[in-house]
Each structure stands twice: as structure tokens, then as C-alpha cells.
Amino acid sequence: MGGLAGGIVPKTAAHFATRHPRLKITIRVMFVHDIVQTLLDGKADLGLAFNLPSVPQLETLWKMDTRLGAVVSPEHPLAGQESIPLSACQPYPLIFADKPMLIHGIVANAFAEAGISVEPAFLANSIEAMKSLASASDGIAFLSRFDVAEEQRNGVLTYVQIRDRTIGKNVLSLVQREKRNHGLAATMFAEEIIRALRGVAE
Incomplete structure (x- = not known):
């Protein structure tokens, strides 16, 4: 994938x-x-x-x-956190996978079950595009640590665990x-x- x-x-x-x-x-x-x-x-x-x-x-x-987490640039205000509640993502531009992709449903359902109303700023049908958007802005993409293993190792992106149990299995x-x-x-x-x-x- x-x-x-x-x-x-x-x-x-x-x-x-x-x-x-x-x-x-x-x-x-x-x-x-x-x-x-x-x-x-x-x-x-x-x-x-x-x-x-x-x-x-x-x-x-x-x-x-491999639960989905918040993927952000190292300069993002949330980057230094070990884990965050899903609600902490709400103020920032959200980067969702496009609707046909399975992870779109996982993330959208998590926000809905948590009672948090959000509208993504970006929809992308490419994981690479989602990562690029996160690294170039203050946006938050929702991906697994395996999706961004190399970027995290190279200091390009940071994976932050989401504490909420509403995030479905991945x-x-x-x-x-x-x-x-x-x-x-x-x-x-x-x-x-x-x-x-x-x-x-x-």
C-alpha cells in the first residue's frame, strides 16, 4: 500500500x-x-x-x-506531546484520507463517536500527499506510525498517539x-x- x-x-x-x-x-x-x-x-x-x-x-x-495517530511537522504545537486527546486536533486544519479509503471511515467515525464536529481542510487519495501536506503546514494527518517510519526517523514528521478509544482498529x-x-x-x-x-x- x-x-x-x-x-x-x-x-x-x-x-x-x-x-x-x-x-x-x-x-x-x-x-x-x-x-x-x-x-x-x-x-x-x-x-x-x-x-x-x-x-x-x-x-x-x-x-x-497499528492505531492511527496524529501526524504533524516537528514544528507543530502538538509535536512535543507523547499522546493527545482527539479533541486537541480540532483547532487545526485536518487532513483526511479520501472517502473511498478505509482510513477515512476510521477517522471520521472516531470524531463522530467522540461527539466532535469537524470538517477536514484537505482530502487526499494518496498517503504520500497526506504526509507532504502535514510536513508543509500546521495541518494534522491521521496515519499509522508505520506509514511515517522513515519520515519520523529523518525528522520530517512526528507521530503523536491519540488516547481516545474511539479510534478503530487499523x-x-x-x-x-x-x-x-x-x-x-x-x-x-x-x-x-x-x-x-x-x-x-x-
Whole structure:
């Protein structure tokens, strides 16, 4: 998915390729249903996505609930906070994912359940666009720490946890097709991805 393909995945792939230069790695950005179908068709070895549906033919190698948080520039007034209530975001321009994206519903429902009336200043159908808007303004995007792992490491963006329990689950999963003869390279790369994901989680 977009945010992952722009950060943690290519970095992990680059490190992996330096140790295994003869291997070819293909990274494709797809919608969730396309990721599932590509795995089922045997056209991909691994899938990494948020909120994957339960499919019996897919085996989960790793998963974690990666709650959405407030993503802001390091200069933002909220950047120094360890965690904030959802209401603290209300005074600032809000950056929502576009309505067809799953995280739009997660965030919109969280505000509604908290009884907070908001109107987003920006709607974007790209995680990269949301991150750019947050870094270039005093706006707040709502993304997972995995979406902004590289930007946070480079001091470009800051992830601030939201305390409210109204924020719904946002489960990140690494999956592969079951009952398939998975090659050694795919298995090794999966282990590398899992190590990188655990590093962000810690």
C-alpha cells in the first residue's frame, strides 16, 4: 500500500539487495482486493497491507493493530506531546484520507463517536500527499506510525498517539499464499520485513 511502499518496504528491500545482489525484487502498490487476488493467483510471494479481509487461502506471517495517530511537522504545537486527546486536533486544519479509503471511515467515525464536529481542510487519495501536506503546514494527518517510519526517523514528521478509544482498529498484516512451495528468497525477505516492522513497533 502507498505509505508502506514509500518508506519501510523500499528501505528494507535495499538493505536486503545489498546482501543478495543477484535477487530481483518487485514492489507493486495495489488496493487491498488486488493484493489478495494477486497472491491467490500466485503472481506475488508476499502481501503487506492494512485491514486485509480474512481469506482462508492466505497465511498470516505477522500482524499488529497499528492505531492511527496524529501526524504533524516537528514544528507543530502538538509535536512535543507523547499522546493527545482527539479533541486537541480540532483547532487545526485536518487532513483526511479520501472517502473511498478505509482510513477515512476510521477517522471520521472516531470524531463522530467522540461527539466532535469537524470538517477536514484537505482530502487526499494518496498517503504520500497526506504526509507532504502535514510536513508543509500546521495541518494534522491521521496515519499509522508505520506509514511515517522513515519520515519520523529523518525528522520530517512526528507521530503523536491519540488516547481516545474511539479510534478503530487499523491492522497491518504480512501474508502469503498457503500451501505453496515458497522459495528461500521469499522466506528470507519475509523475515527481513518482519524484523523491520518489529523495529518500528518498538
